[in-house]
Amino acid sequence: MTQELFARYSFLLDRTARKVKQYAQHQFKTGEFDVTVDQWLVLKNLSENELLSQTELANLVFKDHPTLTRIIDLLCKKGYVERIPHPQDRRSFQLHLTNSGLEKVGELKPKILEIREKAWENLTPKDFEEFKRILDTIYKNLDGHPIEE
């Protein structure tokens, strides 16, 4: 009985996460931002950490490597990012924001922070704390192998 009720969290969580992304993506499109929500996440992290490898970036944004490869491909095509061969390790790249990419981040950042605010109306600081705690707990509960160290 309670079990059935609890099982609904997955549905609600998925539904809400999709709505948040959908809302942001819609605003991105209306504002002609020229990037998707996920591409923005990557750009933002690159602006805060120069010369990351793709593996390091993947760990930061919690995306798998193939997904990241494709997002980087698109960002390169748009001229916001460059892959620079790693000086020591020829398997690897250092990711570099172009000037155009830097400009883009500067231009979009305030707009996006504003967009993100909308989701959190009618919630209190205490709600945020609870929400964060619960999300983190769920994540950890399911995060099977913290890389078996």
Add this chain to the structure above:
Amino acid sequence: MTQELFARYSFLLDRTARKVKQYAQHQFKTGEFDVTVDQWLVLKNLSENELLSQTELANLVFKDHPTLTRIIDLLCKKGYVERIPHPQDRRSFQLHLTNSGLEKVGELKPKILEIREKAWENLTPKDFEEFKRILDTIYKNLDGHPIEE
């Protein structure tokens, strides 16, 4: 300052939703359930509501029509669902669980409830209520047009 936090919460929400889905999908695969997480959601709803149209089902599971069309296609191919022409409206179908589909639901339901429980370790029923309330608030904040009724 606070604004940056909002963006951070959006990230946590997305990350956790993906983890939940990924965990479930992995268990589905290990158990050879022969359906994806989203296909299960559709099957379950069909088992609780017979003779839905695709539009009605789409509203229940909060998926868009193209997505649902493909999920139904796959479930038909697997023999769990049938599209029955609507007797009055030739544009529409009534969705029907086959015997095989019914069996599948009966077989998987308890297993899936068990899988879903894992996320709630270390959390209380009260946490669940809070979580649900916050998710619903977020959803409503962004749900621009409550179908303008």
Add this chain to the structure above:
DNA sequence: TTCATATATTTGTCACACTAACTATTGGTA
């Protein structure tokens, strides 16, 4: 040196999300 193993990234495949455009049908209305 040579080989086994590990790491960084890419490629391929399938599933899902969102948009836009399209077909067929329905139902109201002039």
Add this chain to the structure above:
DNA sequence: TACCAATAGTTAGTGTGACAAATATATGAA
């Protein structure tokens, strides 16, 4: 009756997500 807007569903294109396998390079041990 003829027209036309609305509705049900499908198709196509692009982006993302997960997973497996392939490629290239690096590293450590024999």
